[in-house]
Amino acid sequence: MSRPDTKQRLLDAAERLFARQGFHATPLRDITAEAGANVAAVNYHFGSKEGMIEAVLARRLGPLNEERRERIEAVLRAARQRGGRPEVAEVLRAFVEPTFRLLEQGPGGQNFAVLVGRVLAEPDPSLRAPFLRLVAPTFRFLYQALCEALPHLDPGVVFWRVNSALGAMGHTLRWTGGLGAEIGRSSLPPGVDPSPGTETQTDRLVAFIAAGMEAP
Amino acid sequence: MSRPDTKQRLLDAAERLFARQGFHATPLRDITAEAGANVAAVNYHFGSKEGMIEAVLARRLGPLNEERRERIEAVLRAARQRGGRPEVAEVLRAFVEPTFRLLEQGPGGQNFAVLVGRVLAEPDPSLRAPFLRLVAPTFRFLYQALCEALPHLDPGVVFWRVNSALGAMGHTLRWTGGLGAEIGRSSLPPGVDPSPGTETQTDRLVAFIAAGMEAP
DNA sequence: GCATGATTGAAGCACATGTTTGAATCGAAG
DNA sequence: CTTCGATTCAAACATGTGCTTCAATCATGC
Numbered sequence: 020m021s022r023p024d025t026k027q028r029l030l031d032a033a034e035r036l037f038a039r040q041g042f043h044a045t046p047l048r049d050i051t052a053e054a055g056a057n058v059a060a061v062n063y064h065f066g067s068k069e070g071m072i073e074a075v076l077a078r079r080l081g082p083l084n085e086e087r088r089e090r091i092e093a094v095l096r097a098a099r100q101r102g103g104r105p106e107v108a109e110v111l112r113a114f115v116e117p118t119f120r121l122l123e124q125g126p127g128g129q130n131f132a133v134l135v136g137r138v139l140a141e142p143d144p145s146l147r148a149p150f151l152r153l154v155a156p157t158f159r160f161l162y163q164a165l166c167e168a169l170p171h172l173d174p175g176v177v178f179w180r181v182n183s184a185l186g187a188m189g190h191t192l193r194w195t196g197g198l199g200a201e202i203g204r205s206s207l208p209p210g211v212d213p214s215p216g217t218e219t220q221t222d223r224l225v226a227f228i229a230a231g232m233e234a235p
Numbered sequence: 236m237s238r239p240d241t242k243q244r245l246l247d248a249a250e251r252l253f254a255r256q257g258f259h260a261t262p263l264r265d266i267t268a269e270a271g272a273n274v275a276a277v278n279y280h281f282g283s284k285e286g287m288i289e290a291v292l293a294r295r296l297g298p299l300n301e302e303r304r305e306r307i308e309a310v311l312r313a314a315r316q317r318g319g320r321p322e323v324a325e326v327l328r329a330f331v332e333p334t335f336r337l338l339e340q341g342p343g344g345q346n347f348a349v350l351v352g353r354v355l356a357e358p359d360p361s362l363r364a365p366f367l368r369l370v371a372p373t374f375r376f377l378y379q380a381l382c383e384a385l386p387h388l389d390p391g392v393v394f395w396r397v398n399s400a401l402g403a404m405g406h407t408l409r410w411t412g413g414l415g416a417e418i419g420r421s422s423l424p425p426g427v428d429p430s431p432g433t434e435t436q437t438d439r440l441v442a443f444i445a446a447g448m449e450a451p
Numbered sequence: 452g453c454a455t456g457a458t459t460g461a462a463g464c465a466c467a468t469g470t471t472t473g474a475a476t477c478g479a480a481g
Numbered sequence: 482c483t484t485c486g487a488t489t490c491a492a493a494c495a496t497g498t499g500c501t502t503c504a505a506t507c508a509t510g511c
Contacts, residue, residue: 025458041359043259047499057460062500064458133358140356140409142349143260162424175427176439179407183443186406187399193356194398208378211391223392227399227447234446241488262468273490278470280488 026064028054031127034075038133042072042146073149076138079121079131080150084157086117091164098167105168108229112221114161115188115228119221122195136192139185158185165232177232184228191224242280244270247343250291254349258288258362289365292354295337295347296366300373302333307380314383321384324445328437330377331404331444335437338411352408355401374401381448393448400444407440 032053036045047068051058065071090113098105118135121128138150158181166177195214207213215223248269252261263284267274281287306329314321334351337344354366374397382393411430423429431439 039358041259041357043257044359046497048497057458058499059461059501060459068499137356137358140353140406141257142255142353142409143257159424174424175431178424178427179431179436179439180443182410183403183407183440186403186410187447188402190356190402190405191395191399193358194402208375208390208394211394215391215395220395223395224399226450227396230450231403231443231447234442263470264468274469275471275491276489284469 025054025056025060029056029060029064029071030075030078033071034127034134035130037072037075038130038137041137042141042143069145069149072146075131075134076150076153079128080135080153083117083121084154087114087157088160090114090117091160095164095167104170105164107165107168107232108225110161110164110168111184111229111232112225114157115225116221118188118192119217119224122217122220132192132195136189139189140193169232180232180234183231187228187231188224191220195220241270241272241276245272245276245280245287246291246294249287250343250350251346253288253291254346254353257353258357258359285361285365288362291347291350292366292369295344296351296369299333299337300370303330303373304376306330306333307376311380311383320386321380323381323384323448324441326377326380326384327400327445327448328441330373331441332437334404334408335433335440338433338436348408348411352405355405356409385448396448396450399447403444403447404440407436411436 029050032050033045036050036053047058047061050071051061054060061068061071065074091110094105094109094113118132121132121135138146141147141150162178162181165181166172166174169177245266248266249261252266252269263274263277266287267277270276277284277287281290307326310321310325310329334348337348337351354362357363357366378394378397381397382388382390385393
């Protein structure tokens with residue numbers, strides 16, 4: 020290898036460009052140019068463009084989902100030990116916080132956060148399918164934990180509220196790491212901080228969706 | 236004209252295909268084939284592909300925004316007349332209900348609803364710009380109405396909560412009119428209605444985001 | 452060294468895309 | 482009927498796309 024690990028550089032470039040321009044709008048040649056690699060390297064390492072998006076997702080989604088799962092499990096365990104129900108806000112925070120922490124893990128993590136936000140809103144099955152395969156178990160686990168936390172609610176209602184919560188999270192991810200700054204600066208109402216810190220962002224989102232989940 | 240209004244048929248087909256496959260993933264030839272028109276008709280009537288998406292958005296967004304604005308104004312007026320503050324849920328309902336009513340206005344409205352959900356999550360400026368130009372005044376009006384309804388909250392917090400609310404709404408729109416049914420049926424937890432009626436959907440969403448807006 | 456398998460590079464292929472062209476067709480006014 | 486602008490059509494154009502090919506290069510074990 021001439022330079023250290025072409026594969027990683029390709030993944031980094033793809034992560035960045037897919038997040039900023041979208042999958043279909045990003046030509047392979049843009050990615051290879053940014054990574055300083057040849058077009059053939061993509062098909063050599065990943066088989067196809069679709070194979071590359073899958074690799075981009077899998078690289079970070081594996082550890083991320085593990086962390087989310089562990090934290091939700093910890094919340095459930097603590098609740099059982101004290102003989103009570105898990106707190107809705109705690110469960111949600113266990114899911115949201117690791118996601119938003121991506122924003123602090125350098126430009127790569129930031130791009131990936133935006134990418135997750137994008138894929139959450141993507142109808143194209145060729146993108147949605149690999150993503151869902153990777154996150155479905157975690158989503159389901161979150162749903163079950165919230166059903167435990169809200170036993171008085173119909174499971175159907177819980178499901179739709181989880182859906183709304185994910186929508187709010189995805190939107191915030193896209194906005195925060197992506198176009199929020201650009202779009203916002205010009206059209207933001209006065210007195211609004213265009214990009215508060217990650218922690219503030221997390222706290223606000225958790226407060227919002229926790230209140231939504233617990234609505235009467 | 237051989238057949239009634241090629242222009243409208245093109246707009247209908249574009250509305251449908253952009254909603255289902257996305258803008259970049261939909262070739263012009265797919266649209267013209269579905270509309271039974273020639274490829275050149277697109278450039279003749281709209282100048283370019285981008286001109287067409289703009290026309291698709293403008294056709295329905297004009298009346299929709301007018302209705303949203305009138306309904307929000309009615310809520311504000313009623314509040315002033317009784318000397319109180321507008322109710323958060325009322326303001327949100329005035330904005331959300333006309334949007335969701337699209338889902339009942341035939342397949343065209345349904346497709347457009349999904350399309351709005353998509354554009355809400357779209358980072359590509361060539362799509363976002365015309366959309367924002369059309370909806371920015373209405374969004375700002377909603378924001379101001381909610382500031383009136385929540386005077387004890389920092390405007391910055393209100394802004395971010397409106398953002399989250401729009402994210403939740405967009406996600407629901409995409410899900411409801413679009414892939415929810417397909418994806419859902421296979422992986423939905425048991426006991427969850429895959430597609431409740433529009434009214435139920437609206438009530439649930441309003442309850443969720445109203446609670447989120449009013450969180451302490 | 453050298454042989455071998457992994458990786459890279461330049462060039463090209465086959466095809467899809469948005470757009471343009473110029474002639475044909477249509478509808479209605481003179 | 483003729484004329485003229487609006488509209489439609491088939492064909493082509495220029496470019497961009499994902500992917501493949503095959504020779505060159507590299508790293509490593511012998």
